Structure formats: structure tokens, C-alpha cells
Amino acid sequence: MAAVSFQELRKNFGSTQVLHGISLEIADGEFMVLVGPSGCGKSTLLRMLAGLEDITAGSIAIDDRVVNDLESKDRDIAMVFQSYALYPHMTVRDNMGFSLKLRKDKKTRIDERVARTAKILNLEPYLERYPRELSGGQRQRVAMGRAIVRDPKVFLFDEPLSNLDAKLRVAMRAEIKALHQRLQTTTVYVTHDQVEAMTMADRIAVMNEGRIEQLGAPLELYDRPANLFVAQFIGSPAMNVFEGILRDGAVEALGARWPAPKNKGIQGQPVRYGIRPEHLQPGRDGVPAEVVVVEPMGHETELLVRINDIDLIVVMHGRSAHAPGERIFLAPQAANAHLFDAASGRRI
Amino acid sequence: MRRFTREAGLWLLAIPILLWTLLPIYHIFLFSISSKDSAFSGALWPDKPTLRNFGTIVREEHFYLHHFWVQIWNSLWIAVAAGALTLAIATCAAFAISRLKVRGGRTVMNLALFTYFIPAAFLAIPMYKAMGAYELLNSRWSLVLAMVTLAAPYAIWVLKQASDKLPYELDEAARMDGATPLQLFRLVYLPLMTPSLVAIGTYALLLAWNEYLYAYLLLSHEQTITLAVALGHFISADDSPWELLMATGLVYALPPAAIYYAFRRYMVGGLTAGAVKA
Numbered sequence: 001m002a003a004v005s006f007q008e009l010r011k012n013f014g015s016t017q018v019l020h021g022i023s024l025e026i027a028d029g030e031f032m033v034l035v036g037p038s039g040c041g042k043s044t045l046l047r048m049l050a051g052l053e054d055i056t057a058g059s060i061a062i063d064d065r066v067v068n069d070l071e072s073k074d075r076d077i078a079m080v081f082q083s084y085a086l087y088p089h090m091t092v093r094d095n096m097g098f099s100l101k102l103r104k105d106k107k108t109r110i111d112e113r114v115a116r117t118a119k120i121l122n123l124e125p126y127l128e129r130y131p132r133e134l135s136g137g138q139r140q141r142v143a144m145g146r147a148i149v150r151d152p153k154v155f156l157f158d159e160p161l162s163n164l165d166a167k168l169r170v171a172m173r174a175e176i177k178a179l180h181q182r183l184q185t186t187t188v189y190v191t192h193d194q195v196e197a198m199t200m201a202d203r204i205a206v207m208n209e210g211r212i213e214q215l216g217a218p219l220e221l222y223d224r225p226a227n228l229f230v231a232q233f234i235g236s237p238a239m240n241v242f243e244g245i246l247r248d249g250a251v252e253a254l255g256a257r258w259p260a261p262k263n264k265g266i267q268g269q270p271v272r273y274g275i276r277p278e279h280l281q282p283g284r285d286g287v288p289a290e291v292v293v294v295e296p297m298g299h300e301t302e303l304l305v306r307i308n309d310i311d312l313i314v315v316m317h318g319r320s321a322h323a324p325g326e327r328i329f330l331a332p333q334a335a336n337a338h339l340f341d342a343a344s345g346r347r348i
Numbered sequence: 349m350r351r352f353t354r355e356a357g358l359w360l361l362a363i364p365i366l367l368w369t370l371l372p373i374y375h376i377f378l379f380s381i382s383s384k385d386s387a388f389s390g391a392l393w394p395d396k397p398t399l400r401n402f403g404t405i406v407r408e409e410h411f412y413l414h415h416f417w418v419q420i421w422n423s424l425w426i427a428v429a430a431g432a433l434t435l436a437i438a439t440c441a442a443f444a445i446s447r448l449k450v451r452g453g454r455t456v457m458n459l460a461l462f463t464y465f466i467p468a469a470f471l472a473i474p475m476y477k478a479m480g481a482y483e484l485l486n487s488r489w490s491l492v493l494a495m496v497t498l499a500a501p502y503a504i505w506v507l508k509q510a511s512d513k514l515p516y517e518l519d520e521a522a523r524m525d526g527a528t529p530l531q532l533f534r535l536v537y538l539p540l541m542t543p544s545l546v547a548i549g550t551y552a553l554l555l556a557w558n559e560y561l562y563a564y565l566l567l568s569h570e571q572t573i574t575l576a577v578a579l580g581h582f583i584s585a586d587d588s589p590w591e592l593l594m595a596t597g598l599v600y601a602l603p604p605a606a607i608y609y610a611f612r613r614y615m616v617g618g619l620t621a622g623a624v625k626a
Contacts, residue, residue: 050520050524051523051524052520052523052524071523072523072524072526073523073524073525073526073527077524078524079520079521079524081517081520081521082517083515083517085515085517085518085520085521086521087518087521087522087536088540089536089539089540098522098525098535099524099525099526102525102526102527102531103526146521146525150525
């Protein structure tokens with residue numbers, strides 16, 4: 001186990017800079033998720049930690065030891081690849097024991113560790129099989145087994161679940177989380193899926209265009225997004241955001257007055273008003289809107305409503321009697337509304 | 349009806365092609381089991397088929413066959429050495445260019461392709477002079493080196509293409525697992541490249557086995573020539589022993605056929621299945 005520290009880390013590919021000075025401290029035993037849209041630099045950051053990409057500037061330290069110039073193999077870290085990258089000509093047993101064999105562990109010790117890891121991952125019946133004889137979920141587990149067996153200081157995951165179908169993804173998500181709780185190994189996990197990030201992370205670093213937009217615990221990001229990017233990236237369905245002017249404790253927008261959190265902003269300031277779908281509920285009075293689409297999901301119902309040609313999403317608990325074409329009133333919860341500066345996008 | 353016409357068309361095409369290919373081989377076979385007198389009878393099957401010709405060959409009982417065993421050994425030695433050497437050079441080159449991404453790899457690939465603008469026959473005389481300068485004429489090594497020179501560019505090209513198809517994540521996974529480049533080469537790269545390696549090794553081996561022009565130029569002593577060159581000597585006289593020539597030719601054709609048969613499993617890929625997604 002170990003702490004990981006990035007200091008002012010930069011990465012150039014040719015003349016393009018893809019990471020613009022990333023500083024991030026990952027605590028010992030922490031499950032850190034790097035999340036962001038594709039091309040935001042999250043995978044590059046992970047690969048730099050893995051030693052698969054050179055560092056242009058800045059430093060990476062594992063347990064206070066700078067590893068910039070260390071080979072991957074000397075960093076004592078293990079990585080699970082998106083494509084699994086299992087050795088096709090080796091059995092599951094040999095795949096898992098490969099790293100131990102390379103560092104010249106004794107055969108009895110390798111067998112023992114592989115057996116123990118296989119037991120944790122329920123891979124015991126498959127040890128003599130080849131990767132091509134396994135299902136996607138099993139291959140994924142072998143890839144994890146290959147990492148666990150080494151007992152490394154840090155686990156790295158690069159979008160490990162994106163090749164699995166939806167159901168399996170949810171199951172593996174829980175499995176990885178449980179594994180982390182059991183092993184307590186520092187983990188850096190890269191994904192573009194904010195649901196994965198929310199459900200698994202101790203802390204999330206939301207990345208965009210080579211910078212960290214916000215760092216914090218999942219619900220902290222959800223409740224207090226630092227800017228528009230984080231506000232709209234975290235949460236599903238995404239937060240409703242529209243432009244307005246702040247006046248007398250409310251935002252004038254879409255031909256109505258939207259109650260705003262108290263003591264925020266300046267009179268007359270152009271802002272962006274953000275409200276999550278579950279904080280916007282139909283009521284007896286409020287902002288008039290027209291229901292366009294009703295999506296019943298059983299445990300909740302999603303309404304697509306229209307106000308002045310702007311579409312908003314409303315999520316209601318349970319079932320709804322509303323029908324398309326119906327006129328309703330929306331009651332925004334002022335305490336849960338978010339204000340962002342119209343120009344900078346920063347939270348007010 | 350349409351299907352029938354199509355199939356009939358295919359058969360009409362296939363039968364002549366098959367006859368075209370097999371007739372010469374049948375002709376060789378016919379000669380080799382005929383006695384000297386009946387070889388030119390023109391019959392589709394000899395009156396008295398005989399295996400005597402093969403006995404003559406094995407016991408080296410003819411003027412042209414006095415060194416049969418030495419010559420076939422030469423052929424074999426040269427073919428195996430050329431195959432092995434080509435494979436060693438081309439595999440290392442392909443690994444370095446495709447996996448280690450060494451600088452100048454592209455240039456090497458372009459040069460390899462460029463060598464095919466020059467017909468091998470053009471290089472025969474320069475090669476002869478070069479071998480003479482190194483005092484390698486009449487040594488098996490001269491032909492081995494010449495064959496490796498001719499086979500290596502193509503081998504590098506093919507193996508590089510095959511290497512590129514291996515997922516790069518495998519290399520990264522091996523690096524993370526602690527493999528040095530040499531271990532990566534030995535424990536991951538070579539096993540996965542086996543089908544291509546066997547195919548390319550066979551190619552180089554057969555290229556050398558079948559070579560005539562270079563063998564004829566570089567080797568001239570009866571004890572050093574390959575069987576292919578020795579076969580050429582059969583027709584140097586007015587009264588050639590055709591039945592022995594054909595029988596020896598048939599014997600000479602057997603090893604390549606056997607090699608193809610033995611390695612047919614490797615000629616198809618599929619070993620990388622399961623490495624990555626899909």
C-alpha cells in the first residue's frame with residue numbers, strides 16, 4: 001500500500017500539450033477515480049503513473065519516492081487494461097503467475113498465491129483454461145487476478161468495464177468495490193462513466209481538457225459542483241441549466257422567476273441557473289410548462305417538459321399520471337438550485 | 349437453374365486447370381516408373397511398371413547419380429540453414445521495428461520493399477564476385493548467404509505486418525509484469541508469432557531448396573553442388589537417362605510436399621483469439 005502524488009505534471013505529444021500541470025495527492029488505501037470525457041487526459045495520466053508514457057515535466061511519487069525515471073516493473077504497481085491484454089497462449093494459471101515467474105519466485109510460492117487469488121475471484125474452475133475459452137466477465141476477472149496476485153502498492157484500472165454488457169458491468173462494479181474494501185490497496189481507476197465514478201470512488205477527480213476541474217467525494221461533487229462542466233458531467237440525467245438574470249433573490253429566466261439560494265451573487269448579474277431533475281417537481285403553482293414526453297421506469301418517472309422552447313428534465317419518484325400535451329406547474333427547490341457565473345461558468 | 353449454370357461454369361473452369369497442373373506431374377511419375385526402353389512409348393500407363401529407377405538412385409548406380417546422397421544432403425543442409433538464418437534475422441528485425449519501435453524502422457521497411465525492384469538474376473554476377481572476394485565460392489555458405497539475402501526482405505516485410513496485428517497492450521502488460529524486452533520476445537512474442545514464423549521459415553527453406561541459378565553459379569564441384577544443379581547435368585549429354593532424371597526429380601519434390609503437409613496446421617492463424625476484446 002502506498003500514497004501517490006502528482007506534482008505539476010505535464011505531458012506533450014509533439015507540440016500539443018495534453019496535460020497542463022496536474023497536481024493530485026492520492027492517500028494510502030484510497031480509491032481514486034479519474035473521470036472525464038474522452039480526450040480529457042485521464043488515461044494519459046494513468047499511463048504516466050504506470051510508466052508507459054514519458055513525463056514531459058513535473059513529477060510522480062509513490063510513497064515519497066519519485067518514480068519519474070523508474071521502469072514500470074520497478075514501480076511495484078499493477079494495471080488492468082481495458083482490453084484485458086491476457087496472454088492468449090497461456091492458461092489462466094500461467095497468466096496470473098507470469099509476473100511472479102518473471103521475478104523468479106519459487107514455484108510453490110507462485111502456486112500458492114495463484115490459488116489464493118483464484119479463490120478470491122472465483123476463478124478456481126478455470127485455472128487450466130485459455131483466455132479464448134472464457135467469457136468476457138471471466139477474462140476481466142483473470143485480468144484483475146493478474147494484478148492482485150502480485151500484491152502491488154497501487155492498482156491501476158483503465159476503463160476495465162467498458163467491454164462488458166450493462167448487467168455484467170454493474171456486477172463487476174460491485175465486485176471491484178468489494179475487492180478494494182477487502183484488500184485496502186491504493187487504487188487509481190479511470191473511466192468515462194460518471195455512474196462508475198460515483199458508485200465506486202472514495203474521491204473523484206473530474207478531468208476536462210488536460211486539467212482537473214474538481215476534486216472531491218462523490219456526493220460533494222454532486223451537491224456542490226465547482227463549475228458548469230462538473231455540474232453537467234456528474235449526475236444522470238444531467239442537471240438542467242439555462243441562462244437568466246439574478247434579481248431580488250430569484251433568477252429571471254424563460255419568462256418566469258426561479259427561486260435562487262439566498263445571499264448569492266449581485267443584483268442584475270447574468271447567471272446560469274442549474275437545477276437537478278429531481279429538485280424540480282410538479283406542483284399546484286410555480287413555473288408553467290408543457291409535458292412533451294413521459295418515460296415511466298417503474299421506480300421513477302422521467303418527464304421531458306418544455307418552457308419557451310427550452311427542454312428540461314424532471315424526475316419524479318414512483319409513477320406519474322401526467323400525459324404528453326398536458327400543462328403543469330413546476331416548483332423548483334430553491335435550496336437545491338445552483339448558480340453559475342454566466343461568463344466564467346464558476347459556481348457563485 | 350441459375351445456380352446450376354454457375355456451378356457448371358465453375359466445373360468447366362476447374363477441370364482444365366486441374367488437368368493443366370496435374371498432367372506434368374503425372375508425366376514425371378509415368379517416366380519414373382517406366383524402364384528405359386518404354387519411357388517414350390507414349391502410353392498412358394507403362395506395360396511393365398517398375399521401381400528399378402528408384403533402386404538405381406538410392407544405390408547411386410549411374411554416372412549422373414554417383415554423388416546422389418551427398419548432393420541431396422547439400423540441398424537439405426543449405427535449405428535448412430537458409431531457412432533458419434532468414435527466420436532469425438527477419439524475426440529480430442520485425443520485433444525491433446514493430447514492437448520496440450526502433451528509430452529508422454520505416455526506412456528499413458522501405459528499403460526491404462525496394463530490393464524487389466531489382467530482379468534476383470541481375471544480382472547473380474555481383475553476388476558471384478562478392479562470394480569470390482570472400483573466398484566462399486564452392487562452399488555451402490555462399491549459397492546460404494545468397495539465399496538469405498534474397499529471402500530476408502520479404503520475410504521481414506511479412507513478419508512485420510504479422511507483428512503489427514498483435515495487440516500492443518500485450519507488450520505493455522508484459523512490461524508491467526516485469527518483462528525485459530528479451531523476455532517479452534521469448535515468452536510472449538515468439539509463441540504468438542509461431543504460425544507466421546513457420547510459414548516464413550518454410551518459404552525461405554523451399555526458396556533455397558528449389559534454387560537453381562545461384563546454386564549453379566556459386567557451386568561447381570560435384571561434391572558441393574545441390575541436387576537441383578545435379579539434375580541439370582542430366583541433360584548435358586545427347587543420350588539423357590530421362591527415366592532416372594524424372595525419378596530423381598520426383599524424389600527431390602517429396603520433402604517440400606512433406607513439409608507443407610506437416611505444417612499445414614500453422615499455415616492458418618487464430619492463435620491470438622481471446623487476447624483482447626471481441
